[in-house]
Amino acid sequence: MSYIALWSFNSLIYYMKLTSKISFTLGIRTLLLVLMLGFAMSFLQTYIDFKNREQEVDASIASIIDATKDSASNAVWKLDEDLAALAIKGLTYFDHFSSVTIVDEIGNVLAKSEQKQIEQNNKVLSFFGIENIQNDEVILSYTKGPINSALIKPLESGMMIVSINMHSALGDVYDRAIRTFVISLAGYVFISLTLVMLYHFSLAAPLMRLASRFERVNTSSITEQSISKLKGHESDEFSKIIDSANDLLGRIASGQILLTQRSQRFRLILDTAPAIIYSLDSNAKFVFANKATASFYGYSIFDLKGKSASEIIEPVDSALMEVLQDFLEGDARQTDKVVEAYDSHKMKCVMEMSFVKFHTYDGQSILVVGNDVTKRVEAEEKIENLAYCDSLTNLPNRNKVYERLNSQEIADADSQFHVAILADLDQFKRINDTLSHSVGDQLIIKLSQRLSKEFNGIGFIARLGADEFLCHSQQLSSSRTIANKTAEELAEKLRLCINREIDIGLHRYNLSASLGVVVFKPGFETADEILQYADTAMYESKKAGRNCATLFQDKMATDAAELLKLERDISSAIFNDEFFFVLQPLISSETMEVTSAEALIRWNRNDKIVPPDDFIPFLEESALIVDVGDKMLNKVCELLANLKERGLLADRFKVAVNISGKQLSEMSFIDKVTNILRKHQVSGHHLEFEITESVALDNMKDTIAKILELKKVGISFSLDDFGTGYSSLSHLKDLPVDKLKIDRSFINDINVDIQDENLVKSIIQLADNLGIVTVAEGVETKQQVNWLKENGSMLLQGYYFSRPILPDAFIAKYLELDSEVVDLTNS
Numbered sequence: 001m002s003y004i005a006l007w008s009f010n011s012l013i014y015y016m017k018l019t020s021k022i023s024f025t026l027g028i029r030t031l032l033l034v035l036m037l038g039f040a041m042s043f044l045q046t047y048i049d050f051k052n053r054e055q056e057v058d059a060s061i062a063s064i065i066d067a068t069k070d071s072a073s074n075a076v077w078k079l080d081e082d083l084a085a086l087a088i089k090g091l092t093y094f095d096h097f098s099s100v101t102i103v104d105e106i107g108n109v110l111a112k113s114e115q116k117q118i119e120q121n122n123k124v125l126s127f128f129g130i131e132n133i134q135n136d137e138v139i140l141s142y143t144k145g146p147i148n149s150a151l152i153k154p155l156e157s158g159m160m161i162v163s164i165n166m167h168s169a170l171g172d173v174y175d176r177a178i179r180t181f182v183i184s185l186a187g188y189v190f191i192s193l194t195l196v197m198l199y200h201f202s203l204a205a206p207l208m209r210l211a212s213r214f215e216r217v218n219t220s221s222i223t224e225q226s227i228s229k230l231k232g233h234e235s236d237e238f239s240k241i242i243d244s245a246n247d248l249l250g251r252i253a254s255g256q257i258l259l260t261q262r263s264q265r266f267r268l269i270l271d272t273a274p275a276i277i278y279s280l281d282s283n284a285k286f287v288f289a290n291k292a293t294a295s296f297y298g299y300s301i302f303d304l305k306g307k308s309a310s311e312i313i314e315p316v317d318s319a320l321m322e323v324l325q326d327f328l329e330g331d332a333r334q335t336d337k338v339v340e341a342y343d344s345h346k347m348k349c350v351m352e353m354s355f356v357k358f359h360t361y362d363g364q365s366i367l368v369v370g371n372d373v374t375k376r377v378e379a380e381e382k383i384e385n386l387a388y389c390d391s392l393t394n395l396p397n398r399n400k401v402y403e404r405l406n407s408q409e410i411a412d413a414d415s416q417f418h419v420a421i422l423a424d425l426d427q428f429k430r431i432n433d434t435l436s437h438s439v440g441d442q443l444i445i446k447l448s449q450r451l452s453k454e455f456n457g458i459g460f461i462a463r464l465g466a467d468e469f470l471c472h473s474q475q476l477s478s479s480r481t482i483a484n485k486t487a488e489e490l491a492e493k494l495r496l497c498i499n500r501e502i503d504i505g506l507h508r509y510n511l512s513a514s515l516g517v518v519v520f521k522p523g524f525e526t527a528d529e530i531l532q533y534a535d536t537a538m539y540e541s542k543k544a545g546r547n548c549a550t551l552f553q554d555k556m557a558t559d560a561a562e563l564l565k566l567e568r569d570i571s572s573a574i575f576n577d578e579f580f581f582v583l584q585p586l587i588s589s590e591t592m593e594v595t596s597a598e599a600l601i602r603w604n605r606n607d608k609i610v611p612p613d614d615f616i617p618f619l620e621e622s623a624l625i626v627d628v629g630d631k632m633l634n635k636v637c638e639l640l641a642n643l644k645e646r647g648l649l650a651d652r653f654k655v656a657v658n659i660s661g662k663q664l665s666e667m668s669f670i671d672k673v674t675n676i677l678r679k680h681q682v683s684g685h686h687l688e689f690e691i692t693e694s695v696a697l698d699n700m701k702d703t704i705a706k707i708l709e710l711k712k713v714g715i716s717f718s719l720d721d722f723g724t725g726y727s728s729l730s731h732l733k734d735l736p737v738d739k740l741k742i743d744r745s746f747i748n749d750i751n752v753d754i755q756d757e758n759l760v761k762s763i764i765q766l767a768d769n770l771g772i773v774t775v776a777e778g779v780e781t782k783q784q785v786n787w788l789k790e791n792g793s794m795l796l797q798g799y800y801f802s803r804p805i806l807p808d809a810f811i812a813k814y815l816e817l818d819s820e821v822v823d824l825t826n827s
């Protein structure tokens with residue numbers, strides 16, 4: 001029976017342990033509490049019982065002893081053993097007495113009675129300090145005299161020793177206590193179990209059901225869910241918990257809807273963004289990537305997720321992978337970089353990228369945002385190109401040269417000498433005009449390509465203007481002498497490089513340039529100054545006959561400054577009428593008579609006479625040459641009118657005037673000339689216009705038309721400086737000129753250079769054939785005169801006959817009737 005009870009108890013505990021921890025703990029705790037309380041109560045109850053019983057026993061024993069005491073005292077007083085035995089005889093029959101002994105004064109036993117009893121030694125009672133046998137000693141005394149007298153003193157005569165069997169006396173109480181204890185223990189256990197069951201069914205079991213309902217809620221679903229009420233708990237605390245939980249679920253659902261909406265919105269924004277946006281975890285694996293990233297790397301968004309960057313990025317863009325890895329491992333929290341990135345087709349683009357580190361619940365990640373700025377960079381480059389690059393040749397332009405020469409960085413980094421070589425192509429304008437601008441452009445392009453190729457690593461090549469190039473080379477030497485030498489060698493290399501033939505189509509062209517070389521220390525001179533010096537030196541090269549290089553020297557700087565001043569002074573010179581002309585005679589080789597004169601301009605600058613070579617080039621650069629030319633023409637016509645008036649103007653006498661290109665190309669040139677002639681009332685027959693080949697060829701059609709028009713008023717034309725220009729002879733037949741002036745450089749070499757002699761001979765012959773009069777310029781010696789006379793009939797002009805002289809002197813010398821007719825051949 002007890003076995004079955006134990007088994008079912010055990011099973012119950014096992015069930016509770018499994019299903020409900022709360023029921024089990026509550027049960028155990030209740031049981032322990034009830035047991036402790038019950039035990040304490042039972043203990044108290046038993047204790048009180050014992051005490052009562054003890055008092056009862058003591059009282060009954062005391063009354064029994066009292067009843068015996070007198071007879072026992074009497075027996076002791078009389079030392080009567082029989083009496084003593086009689087006194088105690090009945091006591092032993094009394095319950096709980098073990099033995100009774102009467103002893104006299106000196107301890108002799110007078111009587112002893114013992115009762116054989118069953119041994120009732122109770123260990124529990126002993127444990128609580130209650131001895132089995134309790135001995136009481138009762139003093140026996142004898143009182144002399146009347147009783148109750150205060151004077152009477154009792155006399156001690158012996159003792160009665162009573163042994164009481166206490167365990168037997170308390171035995172029934174003990175038995176009852178044990179019974180009560182066992183019964184109440186059973187009661188308590190029962191109550192406890194009942195309580196446990198109660199807990200289980202009213203608390204733990206509903207809680208379990210509640211828990212399983214909670215478990216069934218799908219928190220990842222965005223639809224609102226609710227938990228139904230527990231049966232039998234529709235209005236208690238469980239119902240309240242469920243209400244709160246449902247409220248919470250409602251809020252979670254709406255939160256989730258909001259979250260979903262937000263993430264959808266973000267996804268939409270990120271996917272429509274043109275930038276590539278992705279995130280990598282600490283192992284460089286893709287956590288997130290937008291559409292732009294996926295298509296950049298040729299994947300779908302889905303495919304990218306979880307893939308490693310080394311699998312996706314590294315094969316196409318190892319440099320970017322390195323940047324990512326460095327950033328992941330580095331300390332920086334954020335960096336912005338402009339990188340060259342490659343897409344899945346290995347197409348290069350320029351990206352502005354931002355890398356940001358952030359912490360997520362599962363560690364550190366990085367966010368990468370990249371904007372393709374290729375177009376912007378290209379546009380910027382284009383703008384930079386436009387500003388700093390020559391559009392025809394792609395070479396750096398003047399702006400770039402300025403920036404470079406003014407660069408403080410170069411100045412700071414370098415204390416050695418640098419060189420700037422300015423190369424100005426010779427006669428390039430003529431190439432453009434005669435061969436067309438497209439040929440000119442092609443020549444410039446080909447030359448630029450050649451220069452950049454050959455000077456790559458040696459110097460920086462730039463195109464300053466139409467036909468101007470600059471070569472800048474650094475770190476020549478810290479010694480000026482060595483630097484000068486290196487600079488000259490470099491200039492020579494440049495010159496030869498320009499001289500080499502250039503093929504365009506089937507044609508070959510030869511170019512040459514005049515070079516100005518400036519050796520300078522960076523930081524000391526501004527770009528303006530360096531270019532100014534180079535320009536000055538370059539002009540020296542032009543003066544020296546072109547196709548050569550001149551090293552700039554300080555003296556040139558003062559000359560250049562002088563020149564600058566000159567330029568400024570020219571404007572006021574026109575205003576102040578500081579220009580005048582001199583006349584140089586032209587002599588017939590046959591008659592040795594003065595047939596005409598050439599008017600040559602002079603400038604009276606602060607009482608110093610400036611020759612035209614020093615200012616005509618500046619006038620020609622500006623439009624001032626037109627004003628000055630007009631003035632000259634006026635002055636010459638004024639002289640002719642004066643001569644005419646004085647009767648000194650022979651019919652066939654002519655004054656030749658030099659006409660510059662700008663004058664001739666003026667639309668109103670013909671009107672101007674005829675107006676001047678009319679104004680001074682002189683015939684055009686007395687005027688000759690000298691034009692140079694380049695001017696004539698500038699716009700040949702227009703020139704020819706104008707010549708023909710002016711010829712109508714009698715003006716004749718001569719082609720000046722013949723032989724120095726381009727393809728001279730071929731155009732000669734088309735130009736309706738009357739005279740041809742062989743340049744003095746050829747006349748100079750007559751009697752010296754057989755080649756020049758032959759050339760002059762053929763020019764004379766050609767002119768003869770075309771019916772054009774030849775003029776030999778710069779005749780200085782008798783030998784030259786003789787040679788020229790031998791080789792044909794022509795006009796001679798030169799210092800041999802006369803230097804250019806003032807008109808008055810000219811008139812006096814050659815035109816006035818009383819003037820001595822000098823036989824020029826003998827002078």
Ligand code: C2E
Nearest residue numbers: 600601611612613632658659660778779780797798799800
């Ligand atoms: P050009 O037209 O060839 O003039 C001849 C130049 O040769 C003159 O120089 C003259 O003085 C110089 N000359 C004459 N005989 C000899 C000689 O035997 N030996 C040497 N060494 N030289 C001789 P000039 O007067 O200095 O004129 C230089 C140039 O300036 C002229 O060369 C002409 O191109 C230009 N020029 C002069 N006057 C005018 C002008 O009124 N208008 C324009 N546009 N140009 C002018």
Ligand code: CA
Nearest residue numbers: 598658690720
């Ligand atoms: Ca001339």
Ligand code: CA
Nearest residue numbers: 720721741777
């Ligand atoms: Ca000339």
